[in-house]
Amino acid sequence: MPSDKILERKKQQVASLREQLSNAGSVVLTDYRGLTVEQDTNMRAVLREKGVEYKVVKNNILRHAIEGTAYEGFKDYLAGPTAIAMSKDEVAPAKVLFDFVKKIEALEFKAGAVDGKVIDVKGVEALAKLPSKEELVAKMLGSLNAPISGLVNVLNGNIRGLVVALNAIAEKKQNETA
DSSP: OOOHHHHHHHHHHHHHHHHHHHHOSEEEEEEOTTOOHHHHHHHHHHHHHTTOEEEEEOHHHHHHHHTTSGGGGGGGGOOSOEEEEEESSSSHHHHHHHHHHHHOTTOEEEEEEETTEEEOHHHHHHHHHSOOHHHHHHHHHHHHHHHHHHHHHHHHHHHHHHHHHHHHHHHHHHHHHO
């Protein structure tokens, strides 16, 4: 039986992790066995830069943290070493980790979750291939801007045509008077 001090520390870890999970837009679980220190350090730096929190957690701590939450589906994936990546951004953890999974054979997805819905490895990979929110907004603005740009070009074309015709008439009249 663990001492009261250790038990209290574990309860705090569970409460902290539960709080982080409740605020996360997406979560990705990975198996990190075989990563070198350099690979892990580089990956953590990129994740931090993208606003993703990444940490190694004990399966029992995670198991207690997800108890009674929408993340209970993670229980099936809690075997072997587990690292968890969390972010308010729905696609950031999956996108960044997907790039590293392609480069580093040792890193593997276990599962993920978006807005509390647990997804498997294929779901995480599909999520990673989605465009980011900023890219979607840019595409939408481009789509909205295209008809307006087309209208401006058409109107400019008519005005240019009118100016060319008026210049031709003016030149013709100057040639007739000269």
